[in-house]
C-alpha cells in the first residue's frame with residue numbers, strides 16, 4: 001500500500017532556497033481546525049466544571065469518591081484538551097535537527113589531556129611524597145568517617161541470634177499474661193506462648209499444640225519433652241522468620257503462611273514441603289506439681305532463619 | 315509588563331543566549347517514548363502526594379491507646395505509625411484519596427519504568443553512546459523498588475510488618491556481614507529497638523527520593539546531551555533527529571500527558587481501594603497474615619523465595635542460608651547482568667559503533683528472543699508468588715502447584731527463546747511489515763456484493779509522508795521574516811495559514 005504513497009513531500013522553498021511558511025509542514029495537522037477547537041473548548045469547560053466540583057465537594061466534606069472523581073475527571077478533560085491542541089492545532093512537521101557524533105575528535109582529546117597533564121605536572125612534580133601523604137590522610141578520613149555512620153546504628157549481634165528468653169523452669173505464658181495449665185489446651189488445640197519475661201517477644205514466641213493425650217517422642221533424646229501430648233516448637237520459621245501459625249490437625253503439620261513451608265509435628269517439626277531448610281526448634285516441656293506447663297530448659301539451638309555464623313548444625 | 319520583566323531577567327541571566335536552541339529540541343513522535351514520561355510524571359505525583367502524607371504521618375513504633383475515627387479498634391493498643399495512618403485515612407479531609415493516589419502512583423512509577431526498560435532493550439536504545447544512561451536507568455529502577463518497599467512498610471500493619479520480618483531475615487542471610495547488617499539497621503535482633511520505622515521513614519521520604527532526583531537529573535541531562543534515538547522513519551538518519559520541537563508542540567503534548575497520568579492516578583485513588591490497612595490490623599510479630607501478596611514489583615522475589623528448594627550450604631562453623639540464594643544472589647545477578655548488558659552485547663557482536671537509529675525488535679532476533687526468554691523467567695517467578703492463592707482457587711494441591719512453577723521456571727524460557735526467534739524471522743520476511751497502512755473499508759453494494767475501498771483518512775491525517783524541515787532552517791526563516799517585516803517581528807512563521815483561521 002505504502003508504495004502508492006510516493007516519496008515524502010518536500011517543503012516549498014522560495015528563490016533563495018529558504019523554506020516557505022506555506023509548506024504543508026507548517027500547516028496545522030487538523031483538516032477541520034474549527035471542529036478541533038470546538039472539542040478542545042468543550043473539554044476545557046468540562047475540566048473547569050470538574051475543578052469547581054472538587055472545590056464544592058471539598059467544602060461539603062464529600063467522600064473520597066466525590067473528591068477524586070471531580071478533580072480526576074477534570075484533569076483527564078484538561079489533559080485531552082491539551083492533547084488535542086498539541087496534536088491537531090500545531091504545525092504538522094515533521095521537523096529535524098542535526099546531530100553530531102558523541103565521540104570527540106582526536107584533537108579535542110589531545111588538547112584536553114595535554115592541558116590537564118601539563119598543569120597537573122606543575123602541581124605535583126617532585127612532590128610525590130606530598131601526594132602520598134595526602135592520599136593516606138584522605139583514605140583514613142574515609143574509613144573513620146564510616147565508623148559513626150555504621151557502627152552507631154545498632155548493637156553488635158553478640159549472642160542475640162543464639163538465645164531466646166526461655167530458661168530452665170520458664171512458665172508457658174499467653175499473650176495476656178496467663179500461665180498455661182494442663183487442661184487449658186484440648187486435643188487439637190493450639191496456643192501461642194511466651195516465657196513470662198518476654199511476653200509478646202518476636203524471637204521467643206513459641207507454638208504449643210496438643211495432638212494427643214499421651215507423651216510424644218519426636219527424636220531420640222527427646223523422650224520427656226512432650227508430656228501428655230503437649231508439644232512446643234519455636235514459632236519463628238527457619239526459612240525467613242515468619243510466624244508459623246497454622247496448625248493442621250488432620251495431618252499434624254504446622255504451616256508457615258509466608259511461603260507455605262510445612263513442618264511435621266511428629267517428626268520434630270522436620271520441614272516436609274516448601275523452602276524451609278531446617279526443623280523448628282523444639283522446646284522441652286514438663287508439667288510441674290501444680291499442673292503448670294513449664295520449660296525444662298531453653299532451646300538447644302538458635303531459632304529462626306539461618307545466618308553466617310550459625311554453623312553447620314541442623 | 316511581561317516584556318520588561320523578561321528583559322530584566324534576560325539581561326542578568328542571558329536566557330535568550332542558547333535558550334533558543336532549547337526551544338528547538340526535537341522529540342521523536344513515537345508512542346513508546348511516552349513510557350519514560352509516564353514514569354517521570356508519576357514520580358512527580360509521588361513527590362506531591364508524599365509531601366502531603368509526611369505532614370500527618372507519625373513515624374514511631376511507640377504504642378498508644380487508639381481513640382480515632384475507626385471504631386472497631388477503639389481502645390486498643392496500636393503503634394503511632396499505624397494510628398496516624400488510620401487518621402490520614404479516616405480523619406484528614408481528602409487523606410484517603412491522597413494515600414491511595416500515592417500508593418497507586420508508586421505502582422505506576424515502577425510499572426512504567428519496567429515497560430520503558432523493555433522498550434529501550436528491545437529497540438537497542440542502550441547501545442553506544444547511551445550505555446551509561448542505561449546504567450543510570452537501571453539504578454533508578456532499583457531505587458524505585460526499594461523506595462516502594464520501604465513506603466508500604468511504614469504503616470506498621472500486619473502485612474507490611476511481615477514484609478519487614480522477611481527483609482530482616484534476608485539481610486541476616488548475607489554471608490560474613492549479615493548478622494551485623496541486620497542488627498545495625500534494626501538496632502538489635504528482630505524487631506529491634508523501635509528504630510526501624512523511623513529509619514525507614516527518613517530513608518523513604520528523604521534519602522531515596524533525593525537519590526532518585528539526582529539520578530533522574532543525570533538521566534534527563536544525558537538525554538539532552540545525546541539527543542533522542544529514533545526509529546527508521548522516512549527522513550530519519552544517524553545524523554539527525556526527526557520529530558516535533560519542544561516549543562510549542564511537545565510542550566503542549568507533554569503537559570497533556572502530565573494531566574492524563576495524574577488524572578488517571580486520581581481516579582484510581584478515588585475508586586480503586588489499595589492497601590486497606592484497617593482490614594489487616596496492627597502488626598504483632600506473632601500474628602499471622604494469610605494469603606497476602608506484596609506489591610507487584612516484589613512479586614518475583616516472593617516467587618523466588620517460594621520455588622527455591624530447601625537447600626542451604628553448610629560449612630565448618632558457618633552456613634549460607636537458604637534465603638540468600640533467591641533474595642540476595644538472584645537480584646544481585648539480575649541487576650548486574652542488566653547493567654552490564656550493553657557491554658555484553660557489544661562484546662558478543664563486536665558492534666561498538668554509535669547508534670542513534672533504533673532497531674525493530676524483529677531485526678535483532680537473537681536479542682529479542684533472549685529478552686523474551688529472560689522476561690518470561692521473571693514472569694513465571696511473579697506467578698509463583700501466588701502459589702497458595704492458585705492452589706486454593708483451582709482446588710489443586712500446593713505440592714502440585716509448587717512443582718509446576720519450579721518446572722515452568724526452567725521450561726518456559728527454553729520454549730520462549732526459539733518461539734520468539736522464529737516469530738522474528740517470519741516477520742523479517744514480510745517486507746511491508748511495520749509500516750503504517752492505509753485502512754480499508756469493506757462495503758456492501760445494493761446488489762449484495764462486497765468490495766474493499768481505501769478508507770477515508772484518519773481525521774486530520776493525510777497518508778502522504780512529508781519531508782522533515784530543518785529547525786535550523788526555520789531559524790533562518792524566522793530571520794528572513796523579521797528582515798522582510800523590517801522591524802524584528804517574525805510573523806509568517808509557525809502561523810496557521812489564513813484559510814484555516
Ligand code: HEM
Nearest residue numbers: 347350351353354427431439447448451452454455542543
Ligand atoms: C525509574 C524511572 C525512570 C524515569 C523517570 C525515566 C525517564 C526517561 C525519559 C523521560 C526518557 C526519554 C523518553 C523515553 O525514551 O521514554 C528516558 C530515556 C532513556 N531511559 Fe529512562 N527512565 C527511567 C528508568 C529507566 C530504566 C530502568 C532504564 C534501563 C535500564 C532506562 C534507560 C533509558 C535510556 C537508555 C534512555 C535513552 C533512550 C533514547 O534516547 O531513546 N530508564 N528515560
Ligand code: FES
Nearest residue numbers: 237239240256259
Ligand atoms: S518464612 Fe516460613 S516459609 Fe518462608
